[in-house]
Amino acid sequence: MPTLIKKANLHSDILNVSSNQIGKYILLPGDPARVPFLAGPFEGAHEEARKWTHVTYTGLLDGQKVSVVSTGMGCPAMATTLEELIRLGAHTFIRVGTSGTIQRKTDPSDLIITWAAARDERTSLRYQPMSFPAVADVEVTTALMDAAHDLSFGYQVGISQSKDAFYGEHDPLGMIASHALLEKQKIFERSGLLCSEMEVSTLFVISAVRSVRAGGIMMLGGSKPQTLENITRVCTHALKYLIHRDMESQRG
Amino acid sequence: MTTKNPFSNFVYKLYSFNLGYRKFVCWWKNDILKKNQYHIGLRKGEGSVNVVMVETPEQVRQIAEYYRNFKVLADHREYLSILIHTSTIDFLVISTGIGTPPIAIGMEELAIIGVKRFFYLGSCKSLSSLLKEDEFLIVKAAIKEDGTSREYLPMIIPAVGDVDLINKARSAFKDMGISFKTGISLTVDLDPHHLPAQIPLQAQYEQQIQVFKEGGALAADRAAAGIYAVATKIHRLACCILRACEAESELPLPLIKSLPAVLS
Numbered sequence: 001m002p003t004l005i006k007k008a009n010l011h012s013d014i015l016n017v018s019s020n021q022i023g024k025y026i027l028l029p030g031d032p033a034r035v036p037f038l039a040g041p042f043e044g045a046h047e048e049a050r051k052w053t054h055v056t057y058t059g060l061l062d063g064q065k066v067s068v069v070s071t072g073m074g075c076p077a078m079a080t081t082l083e084e085l086i087r088l089g090a091h092t093f094i095r096v097g098t099s100g101t102i103q104r105k106t107d108p109s110d111l112i113i114t115w116a117a118a119r120d121e122r123t124s125l126r127y128q129p130m131s132f133p134a135v136a137d138v139e140v141t142t143a144l145m146d147a148a149h150d151l152s153f154g155y156q157v158g159i160s161q162s163k164d165a166f167y168g169e170h171d172p173l174g175m176i177a178s179h180a181l182l183e184k185q186k187i188f189e190r191s192g193l194l195c196s197e198m199e200v201s202t203l204f205v206i207s208a209v210r211s212v213r214a215g216g217i218m219m220l221g222g223s224k225p226q227t228l229e230n231i232t233r234v235c236t237h238a239l240k241y242l243i244h245r246d247m248e249s250q251r252g
Numbered sequence: 253m254t255t256k257n258p259f260s261n262f263v264y265k266l267y268s269f270n271l272g273y274r275k276f277v278c279w280w281k282n283d284i285l286k287k288n289q290y291h292i293g294l295r296k297g298e299g300s301v302n303v304v305m306v307e308t309p310e311q312v313r314q315i316a317e318y319y320r321n322f323k324v325l326a327d328h329r330e331y332l333s334i335l336i337h338t339s340t341i342d343f344l345v346i347s348t349g350i351g352t353p354p355i356a357i358g359m360e361e362l363a364i365i366g367v368k369r370f371f372y373l374g375s376c377k378s379l380s381s382l383l384k385e386d387e388f389l390i391v392k393a394a395i396k397e398d399g400t401s402r403e404y405l406p407m408i409i410p411a412v413g414d415v416d417l418i419n420k421a422r423s424a425f426k427d428m429g430i431s432f433k434t435g436i437s438l439t440v441d442l443d444p445h446h447l448p449a450q451i452p453l454q455a456q457y458e459q460q461i462q463v464f465k466e467g468g469a470l471a472a473d474r475a476a477a478g479i480y481a482v483a484t485k486i487h488r489l490a491c492c493i494l495r496a497c498e499a500e501s502e503l504p505l506p507l508i509k510s511l512p513a514v515l516s
Contacts, residue, residue: 133410
């Protein structure tokens with residue numbers, strides 16, 4: 001368990017929220033419109049703050065305060081939000097998002113648990129050289145896997161690609177360096193990367209540098225609305241498992 | 253990956269056609285599967301699905317002395333291989349020598365003869381006060397500062413181990429009361445215990461160590477990134493367990509006893 005920050009009244013101007021308004025366990029979607037849906041299962045979920053793309057909802061889960069904070073798209077936005085939340089005292093983060101497929105035979109209703117990420121971006125280079133691995137925390141990933149398994153949802157665990165350009169993946173032939181992009185995508189498919197998104201590697205590298213725990217779970221583009229409900233249930237169960245396991249390890 | 257433009261889809265399908273694993277490329281030389289492999293001296297059908305890789309042949313003999321039901325398979329170059337039978341599981345034990353190049357060669361050839369799960373028992377130097385002397389480190393991912401991993405994977409793709417094997421090793425160690433940590437290891441191509449004090453680029457090495465320590469690296473070793481990079485390329489599962497001690501030292505008895513639990 002990482003050490004907690006004891007001061008209670010720090011305020012973040014970027015998120016317009018104070019440290020006593022958020023919990024220690026945080027879900028991080030990208031879209032502000034998805035925040036109320038993810039906070040639905042929490043007891044007493046209510047909006048704490050709203051500024052630009054950062055919407056914060058807080059509620060209770062098994063007696064512990066948990067929050068959902070939307071980050072916006074891209075690694076720079078994720079880095080800003082994450083640094084602010086770490087400064088305010090949070091220690092466990094789960095990125096909940098959508099992604100595109102890379103492998104040919106992926107079932108679109110599967111959930112992808114990102115155990116590590118390919119750092120195809122430049123934000124995390126400011127924290128660690130490119131040889132440093134962007135890898136999730138073992139406990140958070142195990143909680144997500146156990147939750148998906150206990151709820152009998154189809155899931156895969158693997159490495160995702162964190163890119164900086166959405167249209168570089170969706171329309172590579174329209175880019176100037178299209179040949180290089182197509183080659184890169186071929187390399188990613190051959191090395192077995194599962195999905196393509198835009199924030200996870202920065203989350204993992206910054207959480208390694210700041211000694212907090214992070215994990216990620218993705219839906220695939222082209223999935224049905226049922227998948228959003230599934231991923232909400234998996235995240236809620238994973239947070240419950242983490243809360244209980246943390247309480248047990250603190251006691252014993 | 254598909255786009256809305258059907259021409260783009262067609263071009264991408266043509267571009268991403270690839271021939272697959274090397275035994276199909278060399279189909280006219282299919283005795284690659286019937287002959288002994290060039291370096292390790294084993295052939296398809298020998299060995300088992302699980303392999304435990306260690307550093308020296310002395311460590312292989314140490315494991316063989318504990319599990320007395322064993323059979324020596326081959327002894328070429330650095331690779332002394334024996335097959336061990338226990339009541340729960342059979343596994344292959346092979347020595348690989350020091351450094352990532354012979355480990356990569358061994359893993360490629362073992363994959364051809366049918367091994368699916370790779371475990372490595374090695375040594376490292378602790379970089380943090382969290383990892384004490386003679387404690388174990390289960391490597392969840394490795395920093396790729398060595399050469400072999402860059403040949404296998406581009407720099408942006410991480411060298412990570414398999415979650416299920418790591419969790420199995422953690423629970424086996426917890427049940428046996430062995431103290432361990434789980435974390436990131438820095439893989440370099442020199443002996444982290446002795447060489448850094450004697451090389452010309454010592455200042456650069458020390459500076460890099462400081463950067464990686466801030467990222468949370470717990471140890472410096474010579475194997476983990478190569479193992480995980482090769483495992484990603486050959487599509488097999490791997491797990492690396494390092495002990496914070498000098499290289500080529502004796503394996504402790506609790507570790508040898510825990511091998512069936514870690515492998516099952």
